[in-house]
Amino acid sequence: MSYSDNTHGEAHHGEHDDHGPAPGLMRWVTTTNHKDIGTLYLWFSLLMFFIGGGMALIIRAELGAPGIQFVDPMFFNSMTTMHAIVMIFGVVMPAFVGLANWMIPMMIGAPDMALPRLNNWSFWIMPFAFTIMLSTLFMDSGGPAGGWTLYPPLVLQMGDSFAFVIFAIHFMGISSVMGSINIVATIFNMRPPGMTLMHMPMFVWTWLITAFLLVATIPVFAGAVTMLLTDRFFDTSFFSAAGGGDPVMFQHIFWFFGHPEVYILILPAFGIVSSIIPTFARKPLFGYDSMVYATASIAFLSFIVWAHHMFTTGMPLAAELFFMFSTMMISVPTGVKVFNWVSTMWRGSMSFETPMLFAIGFVIMFTIGGLSGLMLAITPADIQYHDTYFVVAHFHYVLVPGAIYSLMAATYYWIPKWTGNMYDETLGKWHFWISTIFVNVLFFPMHFVGLAGMPRRIPDYSLQFADWNFVATIGAFGFGFSQLLFVYIIVKCVKGGKKATGEVWEGARGLEWTVDSPAPYHTFETAPVINESTLTR
């Protein structure tokens, strides 16, 4: 990626006061620049997207027909496990952090992140952590195969790779916590006068709340996997009934992290969509205040709904009821959000550039995933749906045409700002339509086979599920290969293209559009003056 030479009409003060990027590879290793680090995060997650996607294609190839055709069941299970771990911790989370790095300082008018060295470390842990995680696939015992939720006692029966999986999670956790703390400090401490909390762009708000969720829950996850580790190697009995512990206790602790985690994967997506829709509807975001309160409410509720992942595991009746109703309550703030997005578009002067297409696709298909989530929230119904492909359909609808679509929307929306070039609009639209068709071919049939009783995480299935599984597999390969187009569009845009203006999009508001495209290596070294025209609301 090329940056314009940085000349702020200011002489260098010495070698430690270098304003432009250092040359060579070491620039990327030692960089403290939020834009460089954002770029690293984004490339990393794009690479991991294809690794995790390759695993998904192995899964779908195996499930293309009943019977065992390509891989043995153990490997199949380690593919489902690793696919989840890679996509959650290696793709969606780092990509959102990358966007946070690039955009938050520019959106609030800060010179950089609050602690740039810590920021560098947050990124440079990721490649090492994932080296450990992925290396387990090549160990004699194979990778983790008990599902990404790592339930004991099954996970404790894993071979030599067990300890490495646990340590890789610790390692990633260090990165997440440091990155989140940095984001919180940046948002609280780096805003110029006039940029009050209730004037911040929605993307900044959603990331503030996401960072809070991360700081609050990642350590709990670290604690849970530490207990697994000691149960395995140091004779503790946390998850063994014989010693007075309980395997179900792991599920409680895990999901106390795990449920906020799913909002970690979607709240920044809400922020992205809330940035894009107003631009292309040429109207300010409808109901900004309610958007903020809805985000905060979702975050709060996310801490009191965890056991809806465990309705069939066994709980007192009162707990089943509590978790059912608290879960359903989440649909209220989420509904507020969907309502606000639709109302923002209402009577807007809409245009449908690629980011807008992905954003609208997000609103519609995320809502489909939300509605199936509401079905799963009903305890008696969930006892039927639990561990079937219906659940798989549900969370893939919120994660793929949800979180992943928001990432694609964000890429198209901000890539002119990052590179200074416009992407190829025609190809972008092709990318959207091909992806959208195939993603539905891929995931919609999973509702049917799920309701008919097809269990998840099993490489073989009954004959009656064959047709829809074949359809889903076609969708998977179509969706997977259409992402090569995404890479092509990105590379093409990085290399050149129509020059972008500073504003890029007609009707775009916010501080990031007041600087040149590509954004100079250092932006807002002096605090910008905040006024009506530079605020998003």
Next chain:
Amino acid sequence: MSAATGGYYIPHAAKWPIVGSIALFILFMGLGSWLNGSDVGKIAFYIGCAILVYMMFGWFGTVIKESESGTYNSQVDQSFRLCMMWFIFSEVMFFAAFFGALFYARTFSGPWLGGLGGGGADVTNAVLWQGYDYVWPTNGPDDIGGKFKPMGWFGLPLINTLLLLSSGFTCTMAHHAIKDGLRKKMVWWLAATVALGFIFVACQALEYYEAYYHYNLQLGSGIYGSTFFMLTGFHGFHVSMGAIMLLVVMLRGMKGHFTADNHFAFEAAAWYWHFVDVVWLGLFVFVYLF
């Protein structure tokens, strides 16, 4: 830094983070191999630890140098403060996981194993764990680890409580001293704090020795042993870290660092110290007392 960044210091070319990543990579790979029985893993683990310590010296050394040369303005100071607060919050949540395990085992899974609480627990008890009556402390229906004596609150734990509470007092006295600009007084009060901290750790070690060799209370003593040693163990580790932080602050004070209105490192270490203090009170009440 120049006025171009509004005075906010943006460092360049940070080499320590990558050293830290490599250190942790070697450390984790080594520890994983060691747990799987490899001696090379053990060596790698220690090498990783050594590089990590080297990284900390280098990184913190750089920051201290920058701080002492007046590189940081009040806004940078505020960033450090926020980061420390949120870091302590993350630590609170880490302990919450283990306290959660303790409460869950004592309130739910323990009584259920003993056949209490309805929902078929009595049947499970009769079929799987016949004759097991739940009483805390327990090492479970299978008597994992054999008969043991639980750790009472009187004696060492009570002494430890008094030690930590007094160390909180001496730490606050040190804070008042530096706020009055009395660096030497601060060093003395800090020396007392650090000493109390290390005495605490020594007492804890003695207590563990007692538990292992006289009470037959071990990490493998069922859920009681698990929660007892993991909670007090992680706490002891944090006390050691906090004491080292305070020791560094003390040594810096002896070198003439810190002024009445610039002593964030002191405050960060003090916050951390009060945090381990509060965790201890939770431990004393829920692990020892009840």
